[in-house]
Amino acid sequence: MSKRLSDAGIRVVCLEQGDWVHPTQFPHFHDEWEIEKYRGWAFDPNMRQAPEDYPITGVTSPRLMNVVGGSTVHYAGHWFRYKPVDFRKGTEHGLAGTIDWPISYEDLAPFYDINDAEVGVSGLAGDPANPPRPMRHGPPIKPGNGGRRMAEAWNKLGWSWWPTDNAILTRGHNGRQPCNSCGNCLSGCPRGSLGSADVAYWPQAIRNGVDLRTYARVESILVEGGRATGAVYIDRLTGARHEVRADVVVLAANGVGTPRLLLMSAQKGHPDGLANGNGLVGTHLMHHCWSFADMWFEDPIEGYKGAIGCSVHSQQHYDTDPSHGFVNGMTMLTLGSFGAAYSAMGTHTAPPEPWGAEHRAAFNRHFGHHVVSFMQGDDLPVITNRVTLDADAKDSSGLPAAHIDYALSDNDIALAEFGTERLREAAEAAGAVETHMTGPMHPPPAWHLMGTCRMGNSPADSVTNAVNQTWEVPNLFITDGSSLTTGAAVNPTSTIGAVAVRCAEYIKANHQTLLSQKRTPSNAEALALW
Template identity: 60%
Template sequence: MSTSADETDVLVIGAGAGGAAVSKRLSDGGIKVICLEQGDWVNPMTRPHTYDSWELERVRSWDWRTNARHAPEDYPVTGNAAPMMMAGVGGATLLYAGAWPRFKPVDFRKGTEHGVEGTIDWPISYEDLEPFYAINDAELAVARRVGDPGNPPRPEGWGPATRGGSLGNTIGAGFNRLGWHWWPADNAILTNHRSGRLPSNDCGFCLSGCTRSSIASADVTYWPRALNNGVDLRTNARVERINVRNGKATGAVYIDRLTGAHHQITAKIVVVAANAIGTPRLLLMSAQAGHADGLANANGMVGRHLMFHSWAAEDFWFDRPLEGFKGVETAVAYSQQFYDTDTRRGFVNGFSLQVGTSLGAANSALGTNTGRRAPWGREHRDYFADHFGRHALIQVQGEDLPVATNRVTLDSEEVDSSGLPAPHVHYEIHENDRRLVEWGRAKAIEAAHASGTVVDTASTGVRGISEPAPGWHLMGTCRMGNTPEDSVTNKWNQTWELPNLFITDASSLTTSAAVNPTSTLQAVAVRAAEYIKRRFPDIVGQTMTPSNADAPDM
């Protein structure tokens, strides 16, 4: 039973990328917001690369996978995936490297393009979302080089693109020799000072967090301004159930993880942003009278169409130094030459080739990205001298199809530290996606050999075939769509069933594209927040089923 109760205009569940953006943008308009986060603040000085053993600690005590960390704020995930998640203020942005590509216009109309395996068109276009991409980029201070001929125009960044160095120039020259499109990558990483945040020092350890606040994680971008606006952010607050009465969400019950006490929040609007595993989990856990199968799930769509990215990593070592241990860890350049569907290849959709860096000496000796370890004994020094600093990574990032049977359900036995049911993930890579990545691997190899003399190679193969699926980009499961039959929310991220319940994380993404999703999920969240601000009285008073009708300005 609840031991205390509070009231607010909007209750936001989750303090990660989507929840932070919504909380800040709503509070800009004077709307009272309470945000519940099951984790806590993370002190940046605890991040692994502040001490000498950072390369070991980032895969040990600071593991990216929730099932490997076993922290009390985490919840276990059963099934056949290895999701990268983080409970804490900033969510998974505490673990990301700041890669900042946008979806392309074609990504919003894949239903029209091919319609394979339940793929549908988004209810919005790139042009609808572009103003909100721009707002979000400005909030985060994105670094970029404008003028990419392969994408729509973008505004100037806060600073120039992050450095590509010898590595980027070498692989870029290979792309040029092949006549392939390529461009320096956009990154949500500072290259100029911004509001107490320092520009990147090119240390290269981005996925271990950033003690300089150079990476635009939500805890150092949206949250300081949201708190200054008066947002009530409650940490260590694990939501047990969203309450519903008379066809509308009325708030939620949460558990204080530190004391075990139950608390209740009543709200006029509820926004869920708990990631593409946590959000369907919470909706399914909130089954109650009138919603026997969970909230917003009368059509059985909640939890379905889970997407990661089909993926392969190709390591190459050249006959000369590339100094890939300098610069940002995320992509320094990309090629989208093979992004669009061409069915003559034997599959639909396409992929990006991302040029990545190689980290430090220990990582090089331990196999870089693909397990090519330096031998023990007298051969070690010669191997290391021939490999360290001469490495290039080309990642094949392919678009996952939104397959209905790839889904999140509730586990019948496993529970978290609060006794709540764990989510269960079932994911199988589609044959189309397997063919796509295999074809992409051949193109990565072609690009490397066009770039210079390659003396050694190694590969992960296609992730998700013989090992757990690569769950670091979690998408789908509560997708937005065109009708109550094909989706969970409408074009404004408003659930079809409950007019005052919104979903603003990557679970709302209709398709996965062949690029990192964070810039798009945050742009979608900003757009939803602006809609809620503009239509707040109407949403609160709405009793009928939401539609996709355009909302007039107020």
């Protein structure tokens, strides 16, 4: 948003409660780099307990970073797009609060293209399971022995597969270096090869003149006369409060942080939180459903060499099949392996290697012989899966924590059980000599935070309209994972970025109209303005 709006000369102030992460702060430079990834660099803010973090209570512990670039600074870079069917799940089955998106894949496709070009995506054109799209910036990441092994297994089973798009450079881009195959993407990338927002977008935004204020923790969004007027933030270094005035306010604090801030912004005329007159802020939280499989082979795999990101995937079971007894589907992914310490700890599913005399023989059987594959399922948007405030826990500025209630639906569990059996079939087809599996994970790993301020068709079913304007406040926009109407069966980062690009282009095209708009237009009116 900051980069695209400032391209047009619009003055942008961005409030970020964290700070920049310098490349030397990544775990790569720590003597215990593999342990540090799960300590000071942990995905879970409740484990890090850094001053920029806020506590999260409840069932799941979301994986998020409160720094410039957000959670992209340590993601795997998987760069899937949603499929056309994902935008019309309300029509397809309409279960448990599922609604159609107010836009289609075709509406979003040009903005996927823009976002891909900004980030620099590796991949291979021609996937018959998805709509056509432009050539990627560089060729796909190397599959390694593990990727090839899984592709061969899927071939044996008659399942379709394709090399995966990744926001990992295989060719230099805008001064960023290509991947050197160090295999430590989840610890961030000090080379800038990983397409994190701090290297892909922020340098140009800063050159455009964006006023990025770090250590600026937003306390509330202000509203007067039915319009947002700006925000109050706390300077975390001094504790002082400041007010920023703005003609348009954009909220992009992730699927947990955004509803938290809207609920904290309760004020006169908005007693239950901002944009929450219909009570839907924070509801319909989606994480995806998961099952993991660790497989070991007699021959060397050396999965610790190369990018950790998914090299090949299968969407053979992506679409709803009524004969299965559940709706929605899944993607099966293959990752690179982690390092020696993680292998010794059992990787994702197995017990740690024995301590003592038997350790070396067990370690030698496992390290370098490992493939991890998992199913990622499309969980239903359920109204009781939600984010609320917890006043009994507070962040370092004294603001209330976020609280999460989340439970897999029976449909999600059936989908994950089906996926577990497919993982078992794939392991056997691949010739694994040892396999450990999680089965359906409950609670699931909360890597993806979606749906809590979703786009929709009217104020009765959503928080924002088709161009991300909140129904109650016409100059307040939401562009992050919370705005996604459904979760699909793929990683959401590419879609979050495309939605944000589209919204930025709408604001640019209608900037003068937005300055005087007294009410939020209907979807038909908004698209007519577009």
